[in-house]
Amino acid sequence: MPAFTIDVVYQLMPLVVLLVGGLGFMLAGAMTRSAGPLQRGFALATLFVTLLYVFKLWGADAGPILHGMLIMDRFALFFLVVVIICALGTILISNGYLDRFGLNRGEFFSMVFFSTMGMGVLVSAYDLISVFLGIELMSLAIYVLVAFRRRDFFSNEAALKYFIMGAFAIAFYLFGVSLIYGLCGSTNFEAIAVAVSERNLAQQPVFLLAIGLIIGAMGFKVSSVPFHMWTPDVYQGAPTPITSFMATAVKAASFAAFLRLFYTCFMASKDQWVGIIIVLAILTMTIGNLVALVQRNLKRMLAYSSIAHAGYIMVGLVALSVDDTKAASAIMYYTLVYAFMTMGAFAVVSLLERRADERGLEGGDYAGLGLRRPFVGLCMAVFMFSLAGIPPTAGFFGKYYMFSAAVDQGYVTLAVIGVLNSAVSLYYYLRVVVSMYMQKSDEAAPTYDDYATRFVTLVALLAVLWLGIGPSGWVPGVETILDWTRASLAGVLELSSR
Amino acid sequence: MITIHHYLTLSALLFFIGVFGVLYRRNLIVIFMSIELMLNGVNLSFITFARYTNTMDGHVIAFFIMGLAAAEAAIGLAILVMLFRNRRTVQADDFSLMRD
């Protein structure tokens, strides 16, 4: 029976468009010296076409395709939309940045496309092999993007660290997969789920070892403590649009795979692995927030903040349950909200970053920003409030849904630790706001202006406010988003309970 | 008589020798080689399990691991060449500009 029908091709169209876009920009990189406005326009247009195909697929909740390698269900499509939004943001932020740092090459867009395609594979993976392929395709392109400032020592070093740690982590993932494969005789999610519940694998020490290895590798990708060592260095050294891409899209896609893998395959043995995730979540929240307190460099501070947020999302993983989709839908909502607020914050950072030296991001350099650049300052302040979880921003509601899901499942202590951590995080987020509005800038550091970057901050600002308090109407509000997440999870649960 | 355990022991040994290589060696080229060693150790265990359980998944993933290991090595070497051009060294300890 042919696995490839027109219907399958149709379902793969988002990935195909991204692939063709990536190849096209590779050729453009070979043929032209620099990427002009035309190429940037094409990059945005290609992403919009992908988005269009995703929306067309939303109606049909499809089953596994390609012999159970991929599944383009609503769960995958939801995260695909998040990832594409992040890619759009990255390309818009990079508009002025590429010119300023002399990185204006077609290859940049090519790598963003390949990476987005890898994320597409990752979020729709229905087999441990396709999870591996997705992670690799995503990461290989990101390694190149991190190293994109070829003459810059920081960028070089960041790429090296990310590469070595990434390759190391993927080897551990594969080792875990080989053990799972040996135990279950298959790498397909459904077959694994059946094997786990029927053969009572949860009692096997090897099975736990395998899950531990997979959690380690996934924890690396979402930068959870103790696998977070690379995060601050790589976030600091990478070009800022790419830092934004890593903090939002890579994290969202990795959490999608993490969530589906554990929701579909390992739910039957939850008692065995939930302890590991609880410890990781507590460590990740606490260490991320505490170390962020002492950071001077804005990019490093945001890196530790992104570690802390990975911890909050892991609270949701702890609260996963088969009868209640509350935690899973909280994770999906949080990923979307987190993508917007982080993207906005990095868009502002990219306006502050100066050429040659990285000093442009130290404490004094954004002092008085709120007075010098009222709009940018206001946006940054709202993003900081949202990251800290102050109502009425979306960041507050994200945390609220996450922690209340944990309380519902009886993890009260964990939720309390999460709330305490948010309180700690207030200090370093508000410090930025205070510095922007209260401090005088002696040596007014120059900030740059770029209409595309300002557009990103505007959209992110509106999204952060609307996703918090906006009613559902023509523009989807909180209720609609939560409905979407529940609709996406229904398919996942149905498959896993088969 | 060579049993499945022999293969698996060999694969685990290869893997952990690779792990120790990554952790203890300071030359970047040797670190890359150690990562390849880890991947090959994993590959061996996939093939062993594939023979043992009589399924194809292990063969498929082994092919993909080989292909992607090559892609990874290519990017790693490219990063290395770039580092060497800028810094004239390939010792891991020399790359520590960013610290807390």
Added chain:
Amino acid sequence: MPLAEKYSSLFFLFALALAVPTIMVFLAWVTGPRRPGSEKSLPFECGVDPTGNPRRRFGVKFFLVALLFLIFDVETIFIFPWAVLFRELGIFGFIEMSIFLMILLLGLFYAWKKGALEWE
């Protein structure tokens, strides 16, 4: 299932595998005498005095060629299974492999355009 139970002993194998390199590193560290001297840090070349710097640098060009070779060489492993099943896969397999090779050719074209294939 007996299959799953057979593997429980595997856990000990992995513990063993972890232990062996640890012991190797540890033993070398404990038993090895450390008497550094100027003679000892010289490279050993069969009793002949070393001439010249053994760490002669290879041109970066070699790396570039090695990189390209590595990628295009290893990608052929995807062609082997296709070749074995050529008849059974028929036209469908042929089209798919053509797409795969086209993508590889695009990569080659890129390398060519970038001047990676020129020696001088």
